Amino acid sequence: MPNLEFDTAHLLAGGLVLVSFVLLYQDRLTSLLNIYAVHALVLALSVAWQANIQDAPHLYVTAALALGFKAIVIPVALRRIVARLGIHREIETVVGIGPTMLCGMALVALSMVVMLRVTTEATPIAREDLAFALAVVLLGLLIMVTRRNAVGQVVGFMSLENGLVLAATGARGMPLVVEISAAFSILIAFIVIGIFLFRIRERFDTVDIGALDQFRGERR
């Protein structure tokens, strides 16, 4: 099978975009977190496949990090937070599903048009990966915009970071420094967010960002 390498990479990267879409229309926090775990799992598979075809064993580390940390530890921890705050049944999207999905499709089309046009010199796998990665990044932004809840925004941000890791691994031979730092930044980001969520809870008994919006810094 000469094209197995390409096809599998294509399948996994495309799968990541699909899971991003699934994230987009989740309106319950617990299901959002479950889908995020799937998102990280697909990413881990994709990175592992890249490690295999690029013969780059250090990428397995990135894959393991994605699997262990992003697919297991973070979703479990966030589930606990959500359960403790008692917001697991809340519906928390700002915009309706229809317009959001249409927006998402437009963003994917945009990223295909942009990236496929400018990467004519790169290898086919790198091209596909970059185009899909940009789609995941843009969808992550869209998820962040359409969420009212702090936890939802965090999930959007983490799916965005997954897109960045996909891009970094698709670029052949990219130094490990960056992948570890990307994984590490998630850790730091998570700690920071954890502190924030805790403090928001402590102060206002809600993690709904809407509750923060009464104040705009100064009275107009």
Added chain:
Amino acid sequence: MTEFAIARVDLVLLIPLAAAALLALLPGYRLTARLNVAATFLTFLAALSLLFTAHGAPGTYLLVDDLNVVFIALNTFVGFTTSVFSASYVGHELETGRLTPAHLRFYHAMYQMLMFAMNLALLANNIGLMWVAVEGATLTTVVMVGIYRTHEALEAAWKYFILGSVGIALALFGTILVYVAAQPEIGEGLDAMEWTTLVAHAAKFDPALLNVAFIFLLLGYGTKVGLAPLHAWLPDAHAEGPTPISAVLSGLLLNVALYAVLRFKILMAANVAAVAPGPLMVTMGLVSLIFAAFMLYRRRDIKRLFAYSSIEHMGIITFAFGMGGPLANFAGLLHMTMHSLTKSGIFFAVGHVAQVKGTQRIADIGGLTETHPWLGWSLVAGVVAISGLPPLGIFMSEFLVVSSTFARAPLLAIPLVLGLLIAFGALLLRLNGLAFGEPRGPIQPVKASYGPLFAHLTLVLVAGLYLPPQLVAWFQHVAQLLG
């Protein structure tokens, strides 16, 4: 690079790192505040020694060249003076109970981490490392903005965190694209992320890919520069965090982000087929300038007022670098230096004013020159400087920006001058209420540290009257590098 030189480059990074670890462990406000000052002073000395010696060859990860030495000297100097101001500022916060000793320990450690991250971003020769450093600097400032744990501080920190992370994520995507563009020419591995190697080979990169990469980088790092329309985090973060952090944010962190943009601008300029980065930067700069100039009129909060003024000035600086050419680049460098010194000086004054009045509302502050002559008149001097009146340094740099624009693109000079005048009017209008007229608010005497404030204002005044020829030659040389 000689062994000795390497050691000194490392010192600029190691001193803040060691100090951060130490300050995280040590209790006691007096001791830690002094240690904080001592550490920033030593870092400044190490940076000065870089300035006065030959740079040597760039390393794999770190690089000292004529461009970043200017930034590092400025960065460590303002870092040092701010730590002196911070010592008296946090003393007051401790007395009024807004900060606890535990917070303070955290605050000092984070201050040093911020200095470390900014110096690393400036020294990095690897675009991945530079990204990591800018991200680190963002995260440390996020937690410091939220340190008061009030409603407003949390909202500001959250907004800053979300917008900052999105910006930083876009910048990483841009960084990856630069690597993808470089990889066919340079080969796989670390070399293809090394800035000096990238510039040397940039002429052969795929221009289309570089164009897309630069747009991501400009939007990404531009968010951190505070360019409109990506500036929303900036006023909140300045207004709600501790004032020393506002001073460091405005005076330094914005410059560091701009420095990242400049590095990639040089890279773009090395490839003739790629789109010219100038017009993009000119547009974003002008939009920021004019937007911020109008926003200045409606401000009710004193720190927010000067935060918008920072957006305005970053707009001018981005505009100048976007115009390019020896004269505009020179003006941009000078303006950046002057703005850093003046704006952090203003925040030193504003910090003490807000402490003595117990509020940041402009309406509740008045007649400062009568009740607190030293503080009031320094604020007047600072605002006069920042609004671009002669004979202070900002007048000169703004004059250079405007005259170089008139010479090259007269049409662009019209919105530029308009923006400058609108901002000028707003600042003087607000200054009038703050400094003169009927005294309002508490009038008890203030325990202020005037040293850093006067040092900054003196430097700005001297620079407006006389620039040493060595400095001029130096800036001209750097301006040439920027193309």
